[in-house]
Amino acid sequence: xxxxxxxxxxxxxxxxxxxxxxxxxxxxxxxxxxxxxxxxxxxxxxxxxxxxxxxxxxxxxxxxxxxxxxxxxxxxxxxxxxxxxxxxxxxxxxxxxxxxxxxxxxxxxxxxxxxxxxxxxxxxxxxxxxxxxxxxxxxxxxxxxxxxxxxxxxxxxxxxxxxxxxxxxxxxxxxxxxxxxxxxxxxxxxxxxxxxxxxxxxxxxxxxxxxxxxxxxxxxxxxxxxxxxxxxxxxxxxxxxxxxxxxxxxxxxxxxxxxxxxx
Numbered sequence: 001x002x003x004x005x006x007x008x009x010x011x012x013x014x015x016x017x018x019x020x021x022x023x024x025x026x027x028x029x030x031x032x033x034x035x036x037x038x039x040x041x042x043x044x045x046x047x048x049x050x051x052x053x054x055x056x057x058x059x060x061x062x063x064x065x066x067x068x069x070x071x072x073x074x075x076x077x078x079x080x081x082x083x084x085x086x087x088x089x090x091x092x093x094x095x096x097x098x099x100x101x102x103x104x105x106x107x108x109x110x111x112x113x114x115x116x117x118x119x120x121x122x123x124x125x126x127x128x129x130x131x132x133x134x135x136x137x138x139x140x141x142x143x144x145x146x147x148x149x150x151x152x153x154x155x156x157x158x159x160x161x162x163x164x165x166x167x168x169x170x171x172x173x174x175x176x177x178x179x180x181x182x183x184x185x186x187x188x189x190x191x192x193x194x195x196x197x198x199x200x201x202x203x204x205x206x207x208x209x210x211x212x213x214x215x216x217x218x219x220x221x222x223x224x225x226x227x228x229x230x231x232x233x234x235x236x237x238x239x240x241x242x243x244x245x246x247x248x249x250x251x252x253x254x255x256x257x258x259x260x261x262x263x
Contacts, residue, residue: 040093044255048252050079051248051249054245054247057072094119129152162201175187192261196261
């Protein structure tokens with residue numbers, strides 16, 4: 001049942017060909033194969049396996065089939081773990097030639113660069129959170145410090161998306177004045193990217209600490225990074241009250257749109 005579900009999702013959102021059933025199937029298989037050859041493509045496919053089961057959970061729970069509910073929960077958790085582990089290499093991808101954005105004088109350019117900087121900090125923070133969660137950092141790291149790894153990475157993920165929203169809004173304002181066919185095409189593409197980013201933004205906000213503040217440093221009094229620590233502490237926003245289902249919907253929508261862009 002799970003394999004049939006994943007195949008159906010693949011046919012619906014991956015296949016650009018609809019001439020015949022055979023052609024559509026072959027295009028879907030080829031598209032999936034192409035996506036599996038890149039870490040970004042694999043992350044998107046695992047995103048389908050992570051978020052769509054969460055969306056289906058309420059339906060499964062109404063059926064009273066506890067085995068199906070447990071299977072969907074485990075599939076989502078397994079895919080989430082896979083994505084977390086594969087993102088251990090994402091920092092290197094961001095530092096490759098052509099991925100580092102240039103900074104100009106426009107708000108669009110500056111916000112894009114600030115979003116990039118936040119993600120540069122996010123990935124090492126997430127790596128620490130994953131390693132601590134899997135018990136790799138069990139020696140020499142207190143439980144109090146481990147508990148802060150997750151909130152720290154979520155904080156920088158959240159603010160990377162805040163700056164990304166500013167980047168998208170300024171870009172949409174600029175593109176809306178271009179009446180050419182190419183300009184309108186870019187506008188439609190940017191709207192799609194904006195909606196996807198907005199979904200991730202809601203997820204990130206819903207993952208912020210429910211109470212308290214993010215502590216960047218364990219002993220900030222003696223550190224040269226104390227100003228940054230205080231900035232993080234003062235700019236911590238409280239968690240947006242969204243449940244797992246709402247997060248799952250946001251993740252499913254964002255992943256689907258990203259897959260459409262990937263094709």
